[in-house]
Amino acid sequence: MHINYWRELTRSNFGKLGLVLLCLVLVIAIFAPFLARYDPGEPSLSILMPPSFAHLLGTNDIGQDIWSRLLCGAKNTLLVALGVGVFTTLLSTVIGASAALVGGLYDRILMRVIDALIVIPAFIVIILVAAYVLPNVWTLIFLISILTWQGGARLVRAQTLSLKERMSVYAARTFGANKLYLVIRHIIPDLSPILFAVFIHSATRGVFMEAGLAFLGIADISTVSWGLMMHHALRFYYLDVWKWWLIPTGLALSVTIMALVFIGHAFETAMDPRLRKMEQEDWQC
Amino acid sequence: MLELRELEVSYGKRKVLHGINLNLKRGESLAIVGGSGGGKTTLGLSIMGLVEGTIRGEILLDGKNLVAVPEKALRKIRWNQIAMVFQNVENALNPVYTVLDQVSEPIVAHNLRDRYDAKRRAEELMKMVNLPEGRFLAYPHQLSGGEKQRVLIAMALANDPDLIIMDEPTTALDALTKVEIINLIRNMCNERELTILLLTHDLYAASMLSDRMAVLYAGRILESGFTPALLSNPRHPYTRGLIRCYPNMTTTKDLQGIKGMMDFLDTGCPFHPRCTQSIGICREKAPKLEENDGRFIACHRGGIIPLLEVREVSKTFDSVKAIDSIDLTLYEGETLALVGESGSGKTTTAKTVIGLFEATEGQMYLEGERILGRDKNFYQSVQMIFQNPMEALSHRLSVQEAVREPLDIQKQGNREQRESMVRHILEEVELPSTQSFMNKYPHQLSQGEAQRVGIARALILNPKLLIADEPTSALDASTQAKVVKLLLNLQEKRGIGMLFITHNLALARKISDRLAVMLKGNIVEEGPSNELISSPLHPYTKDLLKAAPTLSANVLVVPTNNKNDGQGCPYANRCSKATEVCFKEKPKLRSCSSHRVACMNLKPEKEE
Incomplete structure (x- = not known):
């Protein structure tokens, strides 16, 4: 069945909202250096200031401008989203698709490995690892990806198994196509909706986990991360700072995650005929 | 002589x-x-x-x-030893003489008899060729075409030649007159030991008159x-x-x-x-x-030449024998139709030949050479049309891309050459070659158009062997007729050997030179289409023929009985003539007149 996914995405309200929000975060991340008035990492003598014209959201305990840190934190969040998304999708594709295409013992071994890995709680493993190395943003991306690709790989494998039995793939074989051609020209393009879904899903999870870990204090102190900001803000819960320190940061994080979730939801609706039908019926009511 | x-x-x-x-x-x-x-x-x-x-x-x-x-x-030799019946009856006779005069002319001209005797002889001859007596004195324009032909034959016989050359003696005649003339010539040959060059x-006429x-x-x-x-x-x-x-x-x-x-x-x-x-x-x-x-x-x-030879090929899936030691030969420019009910192994055979399945046993030969590996060259000469055109076309490829795909894979020509080949082949399969059509996607095509795109894809590499797996079963009758005509025309033009797989015997008989009937992975009967249709030998073929569509209503009872232990004749459980032997022993494909047939009861049937 031929579906124009982009059109389906922009047609649904959730999809539109998600895209707008994500664009907003993206614009902020890109223009942060121009919008921020202070260096987000630069401490100053004016600590724990309430919002004023000079500091729109006040300053934190070591005198850094919270507004500037909020703006720059977007970059970190999106980097994690993109990094985890790309890396996880890549791992899932390579492992899932190769298992489906090669089959046999290779497939069976990989599937059992996935079964084993899927029970490992990623969060706890990362906390344990962090006890030895304090992860910077790249190690974090790597750790999250390496611990969460299994679900995606299963999805990709299932889809590839069905794709390789398609008549159009058989037809290409009767023209003399080799395996590489089939993978590049037929299987990967037809996998792309699934891959996009895996990407969005893992990006969302990546953002969530990074924020969660940072909130628990597992992050390089020098990174400008929303999770880390909330971690610090909570230490001064007895002051009024949560109003301009904790809430805006939490909101920013929520908006980003919501944007991703909305896009994912709209996309899933477009892909799943059953969901699509329910949606259409809702519209008619 | x-x-x-x-x-x-x-x-x-x-x-x-x-x-x-x-x-x-x-x-x-x-x-x-x-x-x-x-x-x-x-x-x-x-x-x-x-x-x-x-x-x-x-x-x-x-x-x-x-x-x-x-x-x-x-x-002297002419007309005495060699005579000729000329072509074009209208001009061979002189309009101003009676036919009697003209038949006696060679006798007189060679001074064999006098004029009177010659006329008697001529009358005798004309009686012999069954010209009505009242017509002896007629002028050529008063005679019908058949009568003129008789006169010409009488004339050729006048001097008792040894050899008669007949140039198109029956061409312009209607069917019944033609048969009369043919019978006349046959009788003469028997009576006189004539030597004839026709x-x-x-x-x-040639089949009736010549050895x-x-x-x-x-x-x-x-x-x-x-x-x-x-x-x-x-x-x-x-x-x-x-x-x-x-x-x-x-x-x-x-x-x-x-x-x-x-x-x-x-x-x-x-x-x-x-x-x-x-x-x-x-x-x-x-x-x-x-x-x-x-x-x-x-x-x-x-x-x-034999294009494809399949020798004792079997294909087993796990423990199920999908095809069981089948033998097929397909000649260049010929259509071999493989018919049988669903599940009889037709598609498995097709996919085994094209290489989508690996044969478990047996050998296959293409143009006399054993097929060992299937590389790009193999697929240049062997192509397949799939049953469901919509599925066989990738939904992401436009018509142009889909038709060009085989060329892309085979790396033939540059982009411009490929595109002109695409346009050319689209015209050949009677599809528009406009840019707007080539930009369409499969879901925008009708079933008939999609199947033609499928055919265009299969033909663009100019194959010698085309495997058509139920290419028209997804199409309505009028579209089917067009697609079938198209395939036959292409066969005429390019001499493609076609392995045509269908469950429709009525269709198979219109397009095939030879038919092979498959049942449970076995070929039970094989032979020239006309003979297989007119005188089927295997009970299964007979039942299939009974079930083939006709335009007159008749109630049909096809026997069903499903206790089959897997041994013996694959049709034993449904055959009305099955005996105990049929359940125990599996019949082999044996030659019988021009067919090959696998049936235990064949001999008693012939005696009936």
């Missing part, structure tokens, strides 16, 4: 006959068949010594070389042999083409022509521009008429 040795006739610079060698025994009848303009009449006239061109070679009549005989002596393009047959094309004999064998199993592509385009009640396949026009060529095989299996040497050297398995054939490739 008559022998032609290296006979060559040319009109000026144009050579009309090339190296003809023929041998005709006394009492024998030989038909020279071929399209018009092939040199048949020139051959007849040159034996009579009436040809206006230059003759080289020898024409031996009872050992005497007629070419060397001077005109005066030749006149020149005709009418295969029916042997030679096929003449552009001044060369391409094939010769005994008439029934030659007609039922033509082995030169031209002979097959002649038979295919001759409308008759025996053939069930639609009429098919021969591509191109006849042309007299100085070099190479005269048929090569129209031949679908010609190779390099065919253009350079004319083939010699050589004996090959009881037949004389002039072809560099030894006649129609």
